[in-house]
Amino acid sequence: MFTGFYEELHEEFREVVREFVTREVAPHYKEWDAAHMMPRSLWEAAAENGLLGLAIPEEHGGMGLTDLRFRMIIDEELARADCLAVGLAFHLHDHWVLPAVLQFGTDEQKETWLPRFMDASLITSVAFTEPGAGSDLRSIRTKAEKNSDGSWTLNGQKTFIGNGISGDAALVLARTGESHSLFLVEKSGNPGYQPGRQLDKMGLKASDTAELFFSDVRIPASGLIGEEGRGLEYAKAVLPEGRLGLGAAAVVVAGAVLDATLTYVKEREAFGQPIAGFQNTRFQLAETAAQLEAAQRLVGAAVEKHSDGSLSHADAAKLKLHASEFAKQAVDTCLQLHGGYGYILEYPVAQAFLAVRLMTIFGGTSEVLKETIAHDLLG
Ligand SMILES: Cc1cc2nc3c(=O)[nH]c(=O)nc-3n(C[C@H](O)[C@H](O)[C@H](O)COP(=O)(O)OP(=O)(O)OC[C@H]3O[C@@H](n4cnc5c(N)ncnc54)[C@H](O)[C@@H]3O)c2cc1C
Known part of the structure; x- marks a missing residue:
């Protein structure tokens, strides 16, 4: 940084x-x-x-x-x-x-x-997305119904859930009547809480991502987070920090890939000289370094706002949009400079290419982020 x-x-x-x-x-x-x-x-x-x-x-x-x-x-x-x-x-x-x-x-x-x-005895997942609803969380179908003793019964299906198999509990957004509520649901003692298929991702394979099924899962009254009916509001409230974290991580990955590429281009030779000597290589790396610094400064400013509690939805959306799109482009540029080796998975740049591809999708797609920013600008 x-x-x-x-x-x-x-x-x-x-x-x-x-x-x-x-x-x-x-x-x-x-x-x-x-x-x-x-x-x-x-x-x-x-x-x-x-x-x-x-x-x-x-x-x-x-x-x-x-x-x-x-x-x-x-x-x-x-x-x-x-x-x-x-x-x-x-x-x-x-x-x-x-x-x-x-x-x-x-x-x-x-x-x-x-x-x-x-102490890692409660590894957690975020279970918002469903097969029929990702960007549009209002239309989720997973449903929690209140029982006479104040507990809840949860039924439904989630997908793309990170730590879905390895996790012990999930932060679940569910429909409760006409509105939505947020629950922390523990797997232990709940046979109806079943991870489904593990999804075979392009990259980031060491982390498990899975479907989750809830069939008559009993949630005690103490599993409801905050007030009933305010789940969407709460889910929205945690977006700025989550998006800042993802944006910052994207910039960090781009920086690490740029460092590795600087080493690579000095070692690899073509036409009797290190590829670092070609003007194209130098310009591509110079542009990437300049953009990296701009992205880092944006992260720095957003981290400061996060610290003083003033990071807005629009700030976080701008940061994640810029950082994730920059990282995607920067890693692609660095991959190109690796030639064929860049396409081989044992090279970190290939792994990073697959990892950063997720960043413009997860936690709010770039298009959804643009809607957030436009709403802030135009109402
Ligand atoms: C590897 C991976 C891990 C994930 N981990 C989790 C997790 O742990 N927990 C979790 O809950 N979710 C997780 N997700 C889900 C992720 O957050 C969603 O995939 C994402 O929010 C997009 O939703 P969707 O896939 O349903 O796409 P859709 O909402 O169907 O979008 C499809 C396309 O339409 C566009 N679109 C949608 N709405 C608009 C609009 N209003 N204007 C313009 N374009 C629009 C999108 O930008 C996109 O290009 C994960 C996804 C992946 C791939």
Whole structure:
């Protein structure tokens, strides 16, 4: 990240993360990629190193690190080691589910769930998308009906759910009568909570993505997050942080790929000279570096706004739109400079190409983000 972005405390934290990635992630990552699954022991190791639930306040046993730069360091170190799927799995847990519990959960819910968020005994998923509804969450069909004792019965189907198989609980958006509500639903003791097919993604294979089926799943009254009927509002409220996290991760990946490409073009030769000597190579890299710096500054400004609580929906949409489209283009440029090797999956640039392709889709497609920005501009 650009000069002056991180402070000493962040760099100390980076040491812990780098050691964790070197010891616990990098040696096993290829195996997980082939198995399309990461083991629980990875989550436990992350927990032991204090890397889960960084934003959990001290009163709930956490470190209260709401400064997003700490979480970006985790992404940077994973990108440096070409272990991108681990970042996606952690994002869902920390950038999407956790903010919902922190912002809208009761004290009792926080006491129950937050320690388990941190010690990896409650790995979580976000279960918003359905086969018939992704961008348009208003039209989801999964339904929760209230029972006479205040508990709920959940029926429906979700898809594209990250940590869907490995997770212990899902943040579920469901229809409740004419409106929608948000629930944290635990798998344990609920035989009707069934992961379905594991989906075979283009990239980021080490993180599991699956269908989820709910058949007469009983949710205790304490599983409802916030007030009944306000689920869409809550889901919307956590978007800015989630989108900032994804945008920042996209920029981080582009930066790591640019670094690797700078090394590659100096080593690879054609027509008797390093390909770094061709004007096209130099111009492509110069343009990418200039755009990277602009994207980094945009991330920096958004992180600052996030810290002082002023990051708006439009700010986050602009950031994610710009960052994810830039990263897609930048990684493609770098892949081209690798020639045929860029197309071979053992090269990090090929893995990154497949990973960043998701960034303009997940967490709000670029088209949906443009609608958000246009709404802010024009009403
Ligand atoms: C690998 C992966 C992981 C994912 N992980 C999760 C997860 O953990 N949890 C979860 O809940 N979801 C997850 N998703 C789902 C993801 O958020 C959705 O795919 C995304 O929101 C788009 O929804 P959709 O796929 O239904 O596309 P659609 O909404 O059907 O969109 C199809 C096309 O229409 C365009 N479109 C839609 N509405 C408009 C509009 N108003 N104006 C202009 N164009 C429009 C879209 O931009 C897109 O180009 C994941 C998806 C993938 C691929």
